Amino acid sequence: MTAAPGPSRIVRYAMAVAWSSFLSAGVLEALVFAVVDPHELRWFGAAPVELSAEALYTLSFLIFWGVVALGASLALALVNLPADEPKPQRGSPGWPR
Template sequence: MTSPPTDRPTRTLCILWPAFLMAGVLETLVFAVVDPEHLQWFGAAPIEWQPTTVYSVTFLMFWMVISLASSITQFLVHPDTR
């Protein structure tokens, strides 16, 4: 087993880059099924955003959640490399 990277920029990129790729995959899968022009707030009024805005906001949300999960995994596996 190799040792984890010790410098912060490398560790950060090891978390953000795969999360970026997976957010793109998840975005593609979700919007292959969901039409962004027909989204509603929990059955209430429809969302009045442009489709590009919906795509961008959901991508950033997916990226943030996946990055957070990867960061927690990094911390749990290697707690001594903070």
């Protein structure tokens, strides 16, 4: 009996990047908004940001998630990982017989 094949290497990398960056963005948002009041934010020091607190939390989380995912995917791309080991073929001709 053979087991069903798992996800490909690219899918596994994408899942690892997405999940780790999701957790990191959550921690980063908690740290930022523990210090910053969303109602006191201003656009580069001028006009106040006219968004609700929930919208600011959501927007900042998505920005944090994207930036952390970009950094994680770049780090993963720079790592030289060996390719998956080829599986031996059953009943292939050759040695040993």
